[in-house]
Amino acid sequence: MTDSAFDNLSIAVTLPCYNEGQSIAAVVIGFRKALPGARIYVYDNNSSDNTSEQAAMAGATVVPSRRQGKGNVVRQMFADIDADIYIMADGDGTYDPTAAPRMIQVLLEDNADMVVGTRRHIKQDAGRSGHAFGNRVFNAAYKALFGNEFTDIFSGYRAFTRRFAKSFPASSTGFEIETEMSVHASVLRLPVSEVEFDYGRRMEGSHSKLSTFRDGFRILRMMGMLMKETRPFLFFSYIAVFILAASIFLMAPVVRDYFETGLVDRIPTWMLAMTLLLGSMMTFIAGVILDSVARGRAEQKRIHYLSMAPSRGERYHAGTTPLIERRQPAGHHTVSDTSKTKAR
Known part of the structure; x- marks a missing residue:
């Protein structure tokens, strides 16, 4: 070309x-x-x-x-x-x-x-x-x-x-x-x-x-x-996994001591670990909900994109039939074709 x-x-x-x-x-x-x-x-x-x-x-x-x-x-x-x-x-x-x-x-x-x-x-x-x-x-x-x-x-x-x-x-x-x-x-x-x-x-x-x-x-x-x-699901899942890892890190020695002694000596650490666990769960749920919102936004963007008339130069390719005309069913006549037939 x-x-x-x-x-x-x-x-x-x-x-x-x-x-x-x-x-x-x-x-x-x-x-x-x-x-x-x-x-x-x-x-x-x-x-x-x-x-x-x-x-x-x-x-x-x-x-x-x-x-x-x-x-x-x-x-x-x-x-x-x-x-x-x-x-x-x-x-x-x-x-x-x-x-x-x-x-x-x-x-x-x-x-x-x-x-x-x-x-x-x-x-x-x-x-x-x-x-x-x-x-x-x-x-x-x-x-x-x-x-x-x-x-x-x-x-x-x-x-x-x-x-x-x-x-x-x-x-x-x-x-x-x-x-x-x-x-x-x-x-x-x-x-x-x-x-x-x-x-x-x-x-x-x-x-x-x-x-x-x-x-x-x-x-x-x-x-x-x-x-x-x-991609909020992936984004918040990463954060949820990080918070969960921190929770498990704090929780592990408390659980180990409990099985050894039957007592929970470090109450503040346990409370912090449980708080992080709940935070991880809430973050994951937020990602699930926002993923649906993001899909809706993507659909709206796609609809707006499709509302724009295509202009990739289909009608300008030399020696080819315009793309829109190629898609018309057999026997279909445009307004200009019909007017030419009547003129004859």
Whole structure:
């Protein structure tokens, strides 16, 4: 599929930026060459350098985003822009614009709602191996908690359909937004795909805005919160088991002494152990109840998602019959077909 196959698609390239004046012009020009018909938006998140000026000179539409944090910017982008397909990337030049057409092609051919650009050579990100190690740890944790649909949950290079963008209830404020996107797709079991590409280095003088420990903690907290909201039975079961283990630890010597002497000498310890046991039972029951609530919320999200008209480009595939027409029963005529028959 060539770029001309996208001519009838409304494509928006969205670039959240904070102090990327050294690289943003090259990024905008790169996406304009890769997707000539796309609209390119740069959302300037309170930059103190010349990010806005450089982006405007390169031909992008610059939109100010006053709430600090990437999650806030993404939430505003999805609310502001109406398109068939959204491409999201960073303005630091580490994501290859020439991979965008392939991501759109996979999005259309796989009938996916999100395509994630997985990164090769991530260790070369300004030489910070800590990011690569954290990436592996969190990806393994994600697979254990939410499923194995993704191999790079932190990639900021993604393609979305309008249905995904408009049904995504973004609540994150910072770099944890990509994790929330992945969990949203996993919980609703949306069709997703991945495309691997080379991960570039930042330009000299450009610095990563990601803090290994601070943002790592925020991402870990977000994963815990999303687990509590989407998989409460598993979340509260873990807590219940931990409390139960503490209760048994305190209870064991008291029970041992009772069988040896027939007396309970440590009443406070026994009372604490019983309190923890009751707490464990209550926590487990809370998980059971909240699991039903979470299932109801997931059904509501799914219904809202289905209420959005599909826009994966079915009617734009060159040389094929539109998907809706292929599903019509034999002998069915559209209004236009009937009017043509009468005209004859």
